[in-house]
Amino acid sequence: MKSSSFIPYSGPQFEEQEMVERAEHFYKYMNKRRSVREYSDKPVPRELVEHLILTAGTAPSGAHKQPWTFCLVSDPEIKKAIRIAAEEEEYENYNGRMSESWKQDLEPFATDWHKPFLEIAPWLIVIFKKPYDLINGEKHKNYYVNESVGLAAGFLISAIHQAGLVTLTHTPSPMNFLQDILKRPENERAFLLLPVGYPKEGVEVPNLDRKGLNEIMVSYP
Numbered sequence: 566m567k568s569s570s571f572i573p574y575s576g577p578q579f580e581e582q583e584m585v586e587r588a589e590h591f592y593k594y595m596n597k598r599r600s601v602r603e604y605s606d607k608p609v610p611r612e613l614v615e616h617l618i619l620t621a622g623t624a625p626s627g628a629h630k631q632p633w634t635f636c637l638v639s640d641p642e643i644k645k646a647i648r649i650a651a652e653e654e655e656y657e658n659y660n661g662r663m664s665e666s667w668k669q670d671l672e673p674f675a676t677d678w679h680k681p682f683l684e685i686a687p688w689l690i691v692i693f694k695k696p697y698d699l700i701n702g703e704k705h706k707n708y709y710v711n712e713s714v715g716l717a718a719g720f721l722i723s724a725i726h727q728a729g730l731v732t733l734t735h736t737p738s739p740m741n742f743l744q745d746i747l748k749r750p751e752n753e754r755a756f757l758l759l760p761v762g763y764p765k766e767g768v769e770v771p772n773l774d775r776k777g778l779n780e781i782m783v784s785y786p
């Protein structure tokens with residue numbers, strides 16, 4: 566077995582009172598995050614978005630395989646192609662593939678098959694998962710791929726919110742068209758599509774509540 570090398574842990578540490586305050590402050594900050602479906606076309610600097618992706622890449626992953634690729638798209642032609650293909654699939658979803666109860670569950674969000682944000686938002690980030698790596702044509706299996714890439718997506722969404730921008734976890738279904746449009750290799754599968762940008766001025770979001778601690782936590786003791 567390859568021997569591993571270790572270095573001293575150098576992460577941040579705080580006094581307990583400061584930790585309590587930071588935890589409460591971070592919760593309040595994150596609780597302001599909302600999925601936004603209408604975007605401004607105001608440009609967002611590339612270096613900002615690249616730092617968001619670097620942050621996503623700090624997520625833990627199975628055996629540290631980092632089984633993800635983030636496609637960063639601003640090319641209007643590619644955005645248009647993605648919109649057309651996504652809307653074709655979503656049209657089928659809303660007009661037959663989705664059950665009536667599913668559509669009822671979505672009513673509070675006022676969604677439909679139109680996805681203009683795919684062209685209006687200055688950036689699209691398409692996350693691909695890699696079930697295996699291809700090294701010199703050889704397949705090397707990755708581990709806990711969905712968990713790992715889901716965690717990276719969570720880090721990315723948090724980083725977007727932390728920067729003062731908005732996003733939406735969009736999952737056009739099926740989304741294999743993304744692999745074709747973005748010309749990704751055979752070991753990559755589209756996982757999630759996130760528009761990133763400023764909210765459209767005056768945008769509204771559904772008036773939703775979040776579950777309280779007593780609904781999401783079971784404590785022993």
Ligand code: IYR
Binds near residue numbers: 658671674677735737
């Ligand atoms: N993918 C569709 C439908 C949709 C499904 C769920 I679950 C949502 O939370 C939101 C939308 C769409 O993007 O419209």
